[in-house]
Amino acid sequence: MILFQNILRLLRRVLIWFFGAYWVIFVGYTIKNLIQGGPRAVVAWYQHISYTGGLSLRWDWRVFLARQVAILAITLLLWFFGRRPSGRADTTTTH
Numbered sequence: 001m002i003l004f005q006n007i008l009r010l011l012r013r014v015l016i017w018f019f020g021a022y023w024v025i026f027v028g029y030t031i032k033n034l035i036q037g038g039p040r041a042v043v044a045w046y047q048h049i050s051y052t053g054g055l056s057l058r059w060d061w062r063v064f065l066a067r068q069v070a071i072l073a074i075t076l077l078l079w080f081f082g083r084r085p086s087g088r089a090d091t092t093t094t095h
Contacts, residue, residue: 012082019075026068 033041047059050067 009082012078016075016078016082019071019078022071023075 029045030042033045037044043061046061046064050059050064
């Protein structure tokens with residue numbers, strides 16, 4: 001059971017780092033494109049990162065925004081899930 005908990009803790013930490021890096025890069029490139037090329041450059045970059053792999057689907061900002069909100073929700077859930085107390089009694093207390 002302890003091994004399973006350690007594996008889950010490691011997986012959660014890796015995912016937090018992955019999503020954290022994603023958000024740093026996403027916000028950084030958004031700011032860079034906004035400064036260098038204005039809103040059109042930002043939208044062009046958003047279209048580029050949401051490329052559907054050759055499918056002839058039109059880009060929709062609502063779908064893109066929904067995906068970003070979902071990724072943010074997952075990131076926040078991982079962050080707050082790991083910060084809550086585990087419910088175990090503290091065995092190092094002194095009386």
